[in-house]
Amino acid sequence: MSSRRPQLHFILLLLTYYCPIRIAANGGNGTRVQCLPDQASSLLQLKHSFHNTNLSTWQQGSDCCHWEGVGCDRDSGQVITLDLSDRNLRSFRGLSPALFNLTSLTSLSLSGNDFGHINLPNFGFERLVQLLSLDLSDTSLAGQIPGLFATFSFLRYIDLWGNNFEGKLPTKIFQLENLIYLDFSYNPSLFVQLPNFSPGNHLESLDLWKTNCSGVIPDSFFDRFYPMCAGDIPKCLFNLPNLEGLSLHSNQLSGHLEDISAPLSSHFTSIWLSSNQLSGHIPKSFFQLTKIEVIWLHPNKLEGTIELSLLSGLKYLSMLSLSDNMLSVIDGEYLFPTLPNMQDLHLASCNLTKIPNMLRRQYEMEDVDLSSNNIDGVIPCWLWENGKNSMRFNLSHNMFASRNYSNNSFSSITPAVDIHINNSIYLDLSKNKLNGHIPTSLCGANYEMLDLSYNNLTGSVPSCLIQHGNVKMLKLRNNQLNGMLPENIGEGCMLQPIDLNSNQIEGKIPRSLSNCRSLEVLDIGNNHIVDSFPTWLGILSNLRVLILRSNQFHGSIGSPSEGVAARNIFSGMQIIDLASNNFSGSLNSKWFEKLETMMTNSSTEGNALALDNRSSPGNEYYQEILTFKGIEHTFTKILTTFKMIDFSNNAFDGPIPDSVGKLIALHGLNMSHNALTGAIPSKLADLAQLESLDLSQNKLSGMIPQELNMLTYLAVLNLSNNNLSGMIPEGQQFSSFTNSSFEGNEGLCGRPLSKQCNSSGTGTLDSSVSSQDSVGTIVLFVLVGSGFAVGFAAAVVSSVVFQVKRWNCNHFLFYQ
Known part of the structure; x- marks a missing residue:
């Protein structure tokens, strides 16, 4: 079951009171009369309706008033409370009819269990006339919400969030005179239309987050709530005298923001209007709210100019986000007093041309995002000084440039980096114009994620970034780094992905890299490395992606009996790219038999490979550029279910091993541009997930196996320029391939080639x-x-x- 979201996004007033109606279970209610036999019988029927019940105290012949989750009336022995929430119960037949025999129930909670997407019953609930509290949240129930709920005059609490309810919500539910709390959130197919609210309505908390709310919002609604709907944002919202918080993010609201009258005396503490379609200017009164703590306005279509000096009087402000609008944020030249509570500042895509001076006196910032602006020049020393407590500092997609980067800019901030940034974990300076050497002073920081990709950095990779330290994610792709990779990597190496692709690194892969036991991705493609195949990397059980493409590796890829005979080498690999090297020799059958992860199909979509880091500000997914289906793709997420092998553009010879056919989870196989001989193994037909197969430019002979027609997912096939002969298989997937898939094989005949086959299966004239x-x-x-x-x-x-x-x-x- 999904976990409940950390906060309600659609609450105006907190539920200030809620009279307890449940009686303590497990005998803690001082029961005077034992549970009635019919009540116990109904509960046992309910227990038996679950497939995996763990209700160990629910036993025939014992007092049901002492059973876990059950509470009884002291005098009558009737069951009045039933709380089975979050017990991992499962029923594929929905709610058991026996539940409705407990007609004295005042409180019912089945939340956090699984009822198999079965519809909520239309009949039965009418018997529970004394119900005060109903919690069916996160139960995988579906169907329409019965209108009879609107007849429960005593109901005070209804929670149905996180289900699959659909259809129109009965509007009379809103009119229940004793109702205090109502939550229908996370039911995206549930259509909600708000009615008029009578003056005597007691509803205090309403959550319609991620429902299909539409229609006209009645004026009476704004005396109590604010909606989760589309259309122009109501003007009256900004001048409700007692309103403290406004949370309307992730809707389709449009229109302009209204000025707030009397901002100095306003009770506003938070304004959450992110992810809408709001336009126009931000009223200056927003920055005059003396009690404001949160202003969250990204992304919208807001425009105009904002002077950061407007923030100087907001001493309670802790979170400000103006990112991803059409704003121009201007920084003042003078320093205003420290904002003591300021923690999060998001000014991405705000046309900034300099790092805001307001940050000079902000020493407790946690999350700063200045990405995608026009900031240039040198990163100032005081920024590193003040970033000592930052969990996330994003300066990516700017125009920082510094000549003699190591000798000027970073050499002057070495003390600050070494001493004061001990709590920062994430530094992203990718896609700038940084040049010069990577300063070793970075090693003195506490960075776990370091991204300097897509710059013009030169020199060698500082040994301290790999040999020791806290770095878990190192991304230096697309620079001009040279020299050899550092040796003497200790067992304290914590690196999970290493991306050094597209540099000018030379020499060999250091053998001590095997001390990086957590390594999952190693991408050193497109460099000048001269080495043999690193069979010794096979002992890294977490290694999933190995990219050695476009280097000068040579020799055979060995066999399991060489070097690490007693180990399961490369058992976790899902992507192997050895393309465009000088590998040679035959392919050992046993080598492929060790690729265990590629031999198992997953019944799920899989998870995206990401940094294993609990302190990360979010999911830091691994990204890779891979050649798949003959095209270079950027994979922003790599699912654990995606598997591919690319051995193309080498000098491998000999036959393709039959054991390749055991890699049934493969999506892509490329062995083109080698000197492979023999027949295409019919075992390749077992690769049921295969989408791309390229065996072109080899010396393969014999017929194309008819069994390959069984590869129903095969979208790209290239068998051109071999010595294949005989009839091309007909029908199914092969009917979709063109001449280019088979040309350069003089002995082939049949569609799509113009050369037809005779009765013996050999070529003949048209x-x-x-x-x-x-x-x-x-x-x-x-x-x-x-x-x-x-x-x-x-x-x-x-x-x-x-x-x-x-x-x-x-x-x-x-x-x-």
Whole structure:
């Protein structure tokens, strides 16, 4: 079951009172009369309706008033409370009818269990006339919400969030005179239309987050709540005299924000209007709210200019987000007093041209996002000084540039990095114009995630970033780093992904890299590494992605018996890319038999590979650029279910091992541009998930196995430029492939090639060509006969026709 969200997004007033109606279970209610037999019988029937019940105290012959989750009336022995929430119970038949025999129930909670997406029953609930509290949240119930709920005059608490309810919500439920709390959130197919609210309505908490709310919002609604709907944002919202919090984020609200009258005396503490379609200017009165703590306005279509000096009087402000609008944020030249509670500042895509001066005196910031602006120049020392407590500091997608980066900028902030940023974990300076060397002073920080990708950095990779320290994610892709990778990597290495792709790194892969026991992704593609295949990396049980593409690796890839015979090498691998190297030799059958992860199909969609880091501000997914289906793709997330092997552009020879057919989870297999020989293994037909197969530019021979027609997901096939022969399989997937998939195989025939097959399955001429030859022969006979005597012509032409017929056929075949 899904976990309940950390906060309600659609609450105006907190539920300030809620009279307890449940009686303590397990005998804690001082029961005077034992549970009535019919009550115990109904409860046992309910227990038996679950598939995996763990209600150990629910036993025949014992007092049900002492059973877990059950509370009884002291005098009558009737069950009046039933709380089975979060017990991992499962029923594929929905709610048991026996439940409705407990007609004295005042409180019922079945939340956090699984009722198999069965509809809520239309009948039965009408018997529970004394019900005060009903909690069916997160139960996988479906169908329409019965209108009879609106007849429960005593109900005070209804919680149905996180289900699959659909249809129109009975509007009379809102009119229940004693109702205090109502939650229908996270039912996206539930249509809600708000009615008029009578003055005597007691409803205090309403949550319609992620429902399908529509229609006109009645004026009476704003005396109590604010909606989760579309349309223009109501003007009256901003001037409700006692309103403290406004949370309308993630809707489709449009229109302009209204000025707040008397902001100095306003009770507003939070304004959450993110992820809407709001436009126009932000009223200056928003920045005059003396009690405001949160202003969260990203992303919308707000425009205009905002001067950060407007924040100077907001001493309670802790969170400000203006990101991803059409705003221009201007920084003042003077320093205003510290905002003592300020923690989160998001100004991404705000047309900033400099790092705001307001940050000079902010020492307790946790999350700062200045990404995607036009900030250039040198990163100032005071920014690192003040970032000592930051959990996330994002300066990516700017235009920072510094000549002699290590000797000027970073050398001057070395003390600040070493001493003061001990709590920062995330530094992202990717996609800037940084050049120079990577400063070793970064190693003195406490960074767990370091991303300097897509810059112009030069020099070698500082050994301290890999040899020791806290770095878990190192991304240095697309720079101009050179030299050799550092040796002497200790057992304290915590790296999980290493991305050094597209640099100029030389030498060998250091053997001590095997001390990085948590390593999951190693991408050193597109460098100048000269080495043999790193079989020793196979001992890293967590390694899932290995990319060695476009280097100068050489020799064979070995076999399991070489070096690590007693271990399951590469058992967790899901992506292996060895393309464009100088690997040679035959492919060992046992090598592929060790790829255990590729031999198991998953019944789920899988999870995305991400940094194992509880302190991360969010999911830091691994990203890779992979060549799949012949096209270079950027994978922003790598699912654990995605599997591929690319051995293309090497010098492998010998046959393709049958054991490749055991890798049934493969989505892509590329062994093109090698010197492989022998037949295509029919075992490849077992690769049921295969979407792309490229065996082109080899020396493969024999027929194309008919069994490959069974690969129903195969979208890309390239068998061109081999020595294949015989008939191309017909039907199913093969009917979708073009000439380019098979060209360069002189012995192949059949569709889609123009060369048809004869009865023996070998190539023969197209019938139209034979007809043309016959006509040509007849014409030649007539012409010859017209110049010679009939008798002489008969003798000569008989011989000439036979020779010409042979010449025409041979001539045609030669040019074809």
